[in-house]
Amino acid sequence: MVQFVNERKLRPLAVAGSRRTKLLSNVPLASESDVNELKALGSYVFYGLIGPAGMPAAIVQTHSEAVDKVGHMPETVQQFERLYISPSTATSAEFRARTERGLQIWRDVGKNLKAAS
Helix, strand or coil: CHHHHHCCCCCCCCECCCCCCHHHCCCCEHHHCCCHHHHCCCCCCCCCCCCCCCCCHHHHHHHHHHHHHHHCCHHHHHHHHHCCCCCCCCCHHHHHHHHHHHHHHHHHHHHHHHHHC
């Protein structure tokens, strides 16, 4: 993505996170954006593992426990922090809720940006 930005083929609106990235230092944080819907995102970035619909609860639990364990290992935390990411873990229900909130946020951003153009 940075290559396309540098070649002026892509214009980023904002960077999600709590601090600007060195690679795109002139791009504002979502919280600094002129677009109100982006301001609401704040430190929005999150990653997760998603399995197929109907995955047995026991398998979901096993994977959740494994991810939680790895996510708290000092070497994992250090790797993420080198990327300016503050790692955290969540239950599958918490992750689902956060994903659903995120989808609604992006739907609203898309509608409002389309209306504004």
